[in-house]
Structure formats: C-alpha cells, structure tokens
Amino acid sequence: MTTSTPRAWWKTGVGLVLTGLMLFPVYWMINVSFTRDQDMRASPPHLFPTNGTLDGYRAVLDQQLPYLGTSFLVGLGTVALTVALAAPAGYALAKLRPPGGPALSFLLLIAQMIPGIIMAMGFYAIYLTLGVLNTLPGLILADTTLAVPFAVLIFTAFMSGIPDELLQAAVVDGAGRLRTFWSVVLPVSRNSIVTVSLFAFLWSWSDFIFASTLAGGGDHQPITLGIYHYIGNNNQQWNAIMATAVVASIPAAVLLILAQRYVSMGVTAGAVKD
C-alpha cells in the first residue's frame, strides 16, 4: 500500500498508455459519432472528425434521454435482486456445504449455457400468461438470469477464501447462522459483492434480447432499444447510433468510477482479516 515512490508516476504513464490502447475502439466510436455520412468510409480514414457534425447528438438528445432513465432503474433493480439471491447461496455452497450443493453448482453452470433467445422465448410465454410483459419488474427479473448463476459461482469462489476461524469466532460469540452471514460474511465479502453488482449492472445495461422480446412494446424501453431508432429497414444512421452509445456510456462510466472509489475505500477499511 505504501509504494508511492518516484516510480509511481512512471507507472501512471504506462497505465495511461495501456488504458489508451484498450479504449482506442471507444475513441473510434466517438470519432464516428461526429462524422458526416460522406466521410464515414473515407480512405484513408480520418483520425479526427474534421468537418464534424453534431447531427448525431442532436438526434440523441431529442429522443434518447427517457431510455437512459429506464436503463438505470433496470440496472439497479437487477443488481439488488441478483445480490439478494446469490449471496446467501454462495455462502451456503462455500461454507456450509450442504449435501447436493455440488449438483446445484453444476446446474448453475448448465443454466448459463441456455441460449439467450431460448430464455427470452420462455419468459415471453410465462409473462404473457401473467400479463407482465412490458413492465419494469418483468424486465428486471429477466435480466437477473444473466447474472445470477455467475454471481453464485463468484460468491462461492470468493467466500471460500474467508478463514473458517472468523466464522467460528462468530459462532463462539453466540451468533446464529443468519447473523453470522449478515454481520460477518457479508461485510468481508464486500469486494465480491461489488464485483457481482458491477457485472449485474453492466449485463442488464447492455442486454438487448430480453429488452426487445419482453419490453419492446411498452413505455419502459431501455437504451439498447433506443439505438434501434437509427436502424431502419434498409438504412442505418451510424453517427446517431454511435452518439447514443457515447451518451449512454457517460453516466454509466461516472457511476463505475465512483463505485471503484467506494470499493477501494471499503476494501482498505475491511482488510483486517485475521
């Protein structure tokens, strides 16, 4: 932790280069979002949007903002439900080892292999019977299926690293299983909770197939469907598509950075393990 030597800034330099490399396609997306139609396939390509246009952004700001709100709500709902379902399961599989637990882990593995479109078809049939097509809770519930198996397996892997002595100590202190889970296991698992939340959020944020099948006709459409305003039957408005992606990723990126900050603080605070 205390490695702030003069070498640190040199590392920042390397970090910037690595990040730059990783984000280059993102830069390209931004570049295209400002590009006029006639320059899109210029050869050689323009590195900067010379003669740029704001048409894409004009279209997006006029039409897309409500979709962003929906995406946020769905993302947060997915995170909450995923953690609520998966954390206790991870704890049980890692530490309590009930008979049949491995079989359940195995089922979770299989569950992730079902093609998304088949899952969506199943949900469509169920939701239609229930009349919850085109509702936010419906979409949230469907989106959690993207994250729950992953979350359980990740929680299992991480929670298995919690020293047994820590849990033993809690039991000695007279805490019940539930209390141990709530006040010992969850706090030291903060790290994995954030990891899981992050992925749950990102997966629901970028989900298209559930959104289209289950929420395509309603008032609650997420941003991935918003993009389809620029994909007509024969024609695609690429600067607007890319502009939507840019506008959509800015608030989410800010959220990511804030979350990271919170995690790092949380981890240093909770790092006292033995």
Added chain:
Amino acid sequence: MTGLSRRRRLAAVAVIALAAVTGSACSSSADSGADGGAYLVWDPYPQFADDSEWVALLKKCGTSAGVTVERTGYDTTDLTNKALLAAQQGNSPDVLIVDNPVISTLAEAGALTTTDDNKLDVSAMEKNLLGAGQSDGKTYGVPIGANTLALYYNKDLLTAAGVDPAAVKDWTSLTAALTKVKAKGKKGITFSAIGTEEGSFQFLPWFWGSGAQLTSLDSPQAVSALTLWTDWLKQGHAPNSVINNTQTTSWQEFATGDYAFAENGTWQLANAEKLGFSYGTIAIPASAGGPAPAPTGGEFVSIPVQKKTGRYETSQKLVTCLTNADNLLTTDTTLSYVAPVAAVQERQATADPKLKVWVEAVRAAKGRTGDNLGTKYPKISEALWTAVQSALSGGKSPQEALAAAQTAASTR
C-alpha cells in the same frame, strides 16, 4: 402440451412470488391489449418516433375506424422472430407490417389471414408487387410501398473519366466504363455481397440479368453473372470490402466520392440529395443489354390470425385506410419508396421527375418468392449468397461455388 402448460403454470406462480420480492407494486403498463378499444400495430420502422408522420397516420386511421392504435416499431430481423413467437402464443398484433419475403414464411406458419377471410381489396395493386404476398392462389397481404435496385453514379467522376452513363447498356459497356474510371485512379463500383438475404437481393439483378433462373443455380448464365462480380474484384474494379458490406456500408463508400457506381435502392434517394457531388441513376443492365429485372423490396401490410375473428373487420378498415391512394403517397414519400398502385406512381413521378427511373424499375421488377417458389426461396437464397461469398473470397471458382449451391438448395 399439458405437461408443458403445467410447467408454465408452476413457473408463473414462482414469478408472482419473486415479483413480490422485488417489490413490484407498479404493474403500470397495460396488458398487450387483447381486448378493448386498442388495436395493435407492429411495423419494421423503429426510425419513426411517436411524433413522426407515420405514427400520426396510424392514429388518424385508428380514429376514423373508431379505435385507438397502439403501435410498436421493431428492428426488421427481430420482427420476424417476434411475429412467429407471438403467433405461437396466440398474441399476434392486429396489423403486422413486414418485409415482403417474410410474408411467405408467416403464411406457411398459418399466422396470417387471407383476403378471403379479411375482405381486403387488393385489386388496385400492381401484379408484380402483389406476387410476393401470394401463394397457392391466396393473397396474404397488401404492399405498402415498393423499392428496388438501380445503379447510382457519380456524375462528376464519370465526366472526368470520359464515360457517358447513357452508353452503359450491357455488361461489356459497364466493365469498359469501370476500366476507364480505374485508369483515372478512382474506384469503379461498390455493392453489398454480405452473407445474408441482403447479399442475395443485391446479386439477383445480375443473376436474372444473365438469363439465369432460381430453379437452376449452376446454369452457364448464372456462372457468367458470378464471374462478372468475381472478375471485378480480381481486377480491382470493386473493393474487397463488398464481401462484408451491408447496403448501408456500400452507400457510405459511394458517399466518399471515390466510387463511380453503386448498386443501391430507392430508399437512398433522400440521402442522395445530401451527397457532396452530383449523381444520377441508371437501371442495372442485363448481360445482353436492356434493364435487368431487379428484385422487389418493400413491406407488406398483413392481418395476423386472431382468436377473436370479429376483430378482422376493424383491422381491415385500418389497413384499407393505410393503403388508400393519398395515404400511400404520404407513406411512400417519407420512406422514399415507390407506391404499389399505378395511379399513385404517376402522381409520384409528376411531383418528382427523378422518381421516374425508379417507377420504371419497380414496374420491371420481380418478386423473390414469386414463380411459385414461396418458402423454397429462403433455402435457394442461402445457397446463392453462400456461393457468391465463396467465389468472391477466392475459396472456389464461380463454377464450383454455384454447383455446390445447386446441390445445397435441392437437397434437405
């Protein structure tokens, strides 16, 4: 099916339980309107927002039929799956607008009503356009507008290269023009040969223009058409990127001003006005001269099968309203399509003389699922685009590629 529905019911109970856990008190949006005054319309025009003319027209037609219209625009590929799924679950919309080759698939699935059931009047529609919606003497929908392919050219570039576009009458003169353009250091032609229906759509004018038939993919004529494309790529007249180009990508290439010709559709007319150079259009030439028959594109309005057959009457009013002369004119102008009715075509051509070429092209065009191919077409088309891809990417000679295609299309 009973076991299945029991499972579904079980699942449903679990959903309720979990929905309660999520604290979902707000089931705000109404159930997809199986009853009541709302009529559902699905279309493949997600680019039209709620404040667009298209949606205004839908609402207006709803009002005059005495119902409210709930409309949803889907991505076009997504819409086919969604329509099948909805039909399976008995939840089809009242009015469904889909790309014309999909009609035969949905009709095969028994998801669409015929004009006998829904009493739609299709007599005004041009026969060659209506063909895509017909099979076994039954008509499953009404075209709402048509488009087809032609060659756009860059006037400035052709003038500089000394090419007279009017002299491009057949394949030989076209290739000669491309050679002249290349000598000027510019690029010849761009099109879309992607491995989807779009690729077949773009290849068909050349295929048909050679005299080949879809029932015999490996005929010498067919080989000559594929050889034409392959040679263009080999000689650098067409870019290698065509193998992966969608029609939009190919248009973007043309829009750079580096290309002399581009094979593209009616729908690009609005974008063509925004080009940084002057352009013109000619019909795609047939091998021996004259215009080649191009495939028709464009959407059909259909009335899916409903449990409550009483709804057809109102749906029929809605569709009739959408496809009456004035409304067709509005819709096809916004979509940059050619109307499916001769009288409206005349009005379009008078209003905008540039459309004349396109009206003629549409009249000469041919339905893909016509010739009684129906649901055989998708298999043939897949074999065809695969052959085009393997010849263009150098995997096989045109002859071998098309022979393999014919085998693939006739088996299975």
Added chain:
Amino acid sequence: MPSTTETSTAVRDQGGAASAAPPGPPPSRARRPSRWWAWGFLAPVTIYLAAFYAYPLYRNVELSLREYTVRSFVQGGAPFAGLDNYRTVLTDPAFGPTLTHTLVFTAASLTFQFTIGMALALFFHQHFPLSRTLRALILVPWLLPLIVSASTWSWLLNSDSGLVNAALGVVGIDPVNWLTSPGWSLTSVIIANVWIGIPFNLVVLYSGLQAIPTEMYEASALDGATGWQRFWGITFPLLRPVSLITLLLGLIYTLKVFDIIWIMTKGGPTGSSATLATWSYRLGFGNLLPEFGPGAAIGNLLIVLALIAGLVYIRIERRQQLR
C-alpha cells in the same frame, strides 16, 4: 465434488504462505454430519432456477427432439423425431470445420483474455496515481451495447477504409482482408472477442488480488523475494480458486458468443468464422425459414461441451485437494 471444496485449499495455502498464521483446520471438520438445513440459504436460488431455467431448458431439448417446421412451431403438433436433428447436424459437412473453429475461438480467446487480464490486474493492483480511475475506465467497453462495439471493430478492420489497414500501410505492410478472407476472419473475430473479454478477467482477478492480505507480501518482501517469486509463491496459489472460476466462466461465455461474430462477419465468408453458436443462431433465427430443430440440437451440444468443461474443473479441483 463430495465434501471437499476449494475452501480448505485456500485456507491451507494461506496458512502455508504466511508462516506466522495458525495451522489450517483439520480436514475432518469439513466432513461433519448432514447439513440439510443449509438449504435454507439455497432455497431462493433453487426456486429461481426451477422457475426460470427449467422451462427454457426443457423447451430447448424438446425443440431438438421434434421435427419442427414454421407451421408446427406456431400451430403445434410437430412429430417426434428422436435424434434425427442431431444426426442431421453431426453428418453435415459443416460440422467438422465449425467445431474446430469453436475450439480454436474458445482456446485462443481464453488464453489471451486471461493472460492480458491477469497482467493488467497485477499492474493496476500496484498503487500509483490515477490507478483506480484508469482501471475503472478500462471497463468502459462493457458499457457499450454489443452492436456498437462489434460494429466499431468491423469498422476498424474494414479492408478498404479500415484504420488497421491504413496503419499497416504506413509501415509498409500490404492491406489484410481481415473480415473478408477465409484465412483471416476467425483471427479477426478472436481479436474483437479478446478485447471485449479483457475487462471481465481484469475485474474478477483484481478482486481476487485484493482479497489477498497485504501482510503476506510484506512478510515475503522481508524475506527478500523478488516480484516474480512473489507472484509464483503467493499470488498465483492464492488466486487459484478465483482463476479457475474465471477460466470456467470465461469458457462458458466464449462458447456461447454469437453476437460479436454475427455482427462482424455473419460467420463468413463461407463459414470460415462460424462457431457452433453462430450456426445454431443462423439455423434457428438468422434465416427467413427457421429450422428450429437442428438449431436447438446444436445449442444442446454446446451445453454438453460446457458440462464436460465443468467436469474437468471439478477434477482439477479435486486433484488440487488431494495433493
């Protein structure tokens, strides 16, 4: 994996690495009597699995065992076909090449994603100015809808107007037909998929690194261990459970990938970048006339592949245990 899990490994390793820590718990404790009550913690997820995955899974199996046409898909009454759909798929001349592509795609993607993800995780685990912000920024690709990121890659790799070929041209290399030549298309989709997968590996491995107590490093630093020794002596063993699960999940997600490939090359040209997942999608949903049966059969073959991977994972786990 009866009774033994990664738990005791991790704990034992922790004990071993930090020699000051108390000795690990006796293994017998893990074999204590019935713990059926622990299912209380598992109940929500079990109900959830049964409710939402059972039906689609059943549906996928059912689709693959019947001879569906569009008509019977909508109207019902598809005849039972036994294993015909599987036979159709397995005897298709495209099966062999497609399986090979799937294996190459998966192996190459996993290797590069994991190695690069691990390297980045180790790098960003050091604390230097801006490290947290930069690490968060590397996740941005995940926020993009796949249609956007995959399209951007096909933009960059375009034969004629792509930036990659333009850059190659600057250093005097001939343009490569990344997406349009059968020899390169698989490489191109692998590159894009590796890029998309790096953030996943980075995040999970980084969280794993954070769970390693810093005292261990301090202790070994006192012993004069080099960075390389520390990695193999402490980091790698302690990261093993997390690494294994990352690889396993990565494997499953990679087997399943179809949208990136579909958007970039549609599996082509001529099937040269087709994997089982894209093939399944093409049959079932990428055509005007869907063939649900064979499509679902391929989907189920993929599930079997994932099952095999899961079994291998458990074997490795157990061998780890016995060592």
